[in-house]
Amino acid sequence: MPPLKNTYLLMRHGHSLANEAGCIISHPDNGIHAYGLSNVGRAQLQQTLKDWLYPIPDRLLHSDFLRTTESAQCLAQHFNCPIEVNTLLRERCFGVYEQQSDQFYESVWAKDSAGLDVTAEGVESLERVAQRMHSVIEHCEATYADQTLVLVSHGDPLQILLTHLDGRALSEHRKRPSIAPAEITLIQ
Numbered sequence: 357m358p359p360l361k362n363t364y365l366l367m368r369h370g371h372s373l374a375n376e377a378g379c380i381i382s383h384p385d386n387g388i389h390a391y392g393l394s395n396v397g398r399a400q401l402q403q404t405l406k407d408w409l410y411p412i413p414d415r416l417l418h419s420d421f422l423r424t425t426e427s428a429q430c431l432a433q434h435f436n437c438p439i440e441v442n443t444l445l446r447e448r449c450f451g452v453y454e455q456q457s458d459q460f461y462e463s464v465w466a467k468d469s470a471g472l473d474v475t476a477e478g479v480e481s482l483e484r485v486a487q488r489m490h491s492v493i494e495h496c497e498a499t500y501a502d503q504t505l506v507l508v509s510h511g512d513p514l515q516i517l518l519t520h521l522d523g524r525a526l527s528e529h530r531k532r533p534s535i536a537p538a539e540i541t542l543i544q
């Protein structure tokens with residue numbers, strides 16, 4: 357990837373009601389209007405803001421799921437900066453596992469690591485997730501310059517994007533340390 361014109365802060369949403377319930381919410385029909393932040397998630401965001409060590413954001417882009425929207429709104433209000441929805445930052449679709457136990461993540465990730473095709477189960481491919489996440493950065497690079505942009509998304513898409521940016525095989529995305537709720541990763 358060529359040198360970036362902008363600074364990117366990749367942020368996973370705070371702990372959500374889906375996390376609290378231990379269920380997979382990856383489809384817009386379920387995630388846009390429900391499963392927002394839990395009380396734990398709200399506290400995590402406040403702690404992230406209290407411990408802020410990053411450049412002050414100029415703009416926030418976020419998935420349209422409620423948990424990412426509420427996370428982004430918290431930051432936008434704190435920093436008094438513009439906020440916009442970008443549906444390409446959505447959660448990875450987990451297909452047949454939607455609204456099932458979050459224990460099914462491990463099954464999908466094992467198949468990812470083995471290079472198996474999970475699309476037959478309706479799970480979004482690693483390549484598709486990497487492509488749409490990377491296209492957000494390409495769009496921002498074409499639109500903005502010398503800006504600090506916060507991209508608020510979900511754990512799996514961010515892991516996959518970081519693996520892609522590292523130039524590693526996407527099947528290795530779970531070899532990266534997991535991104536904690538309300539955690540930020542700086543990319544310059």
